[in-house]
Amino acid sequence: APLRLDVVTIFPDYLRVLNLSLIGRAAAEGLIDLRVHDLRAWTHDRHRTVDDTPLGGGPGMVMRPDVWGLALDEVLGREEEGRPATAPEPPRRQVLVMPTPAGEVFTQRTAEDLAGADHLVLACGRYEGIDARVAEHYREAGVEVRELSIGDYVLNGGEAAAVVIIEAVARLVPGVLGNPGSVVEESHSRAGLLEHPVYTRPVTWRSLEPDPVLLGGDHGRVARTRRDQALLRTAVRRPDMVERLDPAELDAADRAV
């Protein structure tokens, strides 16, 4: 069955970018079942209100739990407040993903984990966030809830984070990428090093040339040069990654070249 992706947002148009290229084709090929929902469809009032002032005071607005509860019950297929469940049998792995600056950091490992789910529901919060009881309610109800940050910077809402998470996860779904080979050799995955610099023709460009080793046919030397470039780049740009390097893995990478 295709990976089902539901996104709930007050800016559904923001997610239209997902209909392009990779994800669009995968959806067209039935590998992914992407549905975007306007949260306001579940509002009760004429003004279609989704937020209110923070309890305890303070600036900004908080998104209401009652509106989110109705939306997520339906999208998760859960029976609540009188509506029968539509969750498919046998029970599949559902994950409620809530982008938030206060979340656990989303990494390639997280993407690999989420790619193994059957159904991802992404709740995109705006303003100061979604009432904390929403995550609490669904956790208590036994739903796998993942509050995820895509990095330490401030966005206006979860939509951009949702696009990032969906792209990183969807490309891991078998069949979505044309050439599965490219999924393996990538930054942040090969022996914990950054990707080496890449070059192509013309060999000389504005009097700049790549390391001549790359122009020879000695694949062993090319591989060693690339590993050295990856190590140097990682040491300069990501000292945090160098500390986490497992020397045994490095030796393995060494032996592999």
Ligand SMILES: Nc1ccccc1-c1cnco1
């Ligand atoms: N800043 C935000 C505001 C709203 C929803 C998500 C975020 C976020 C997610 N990852 C980093 O920031």
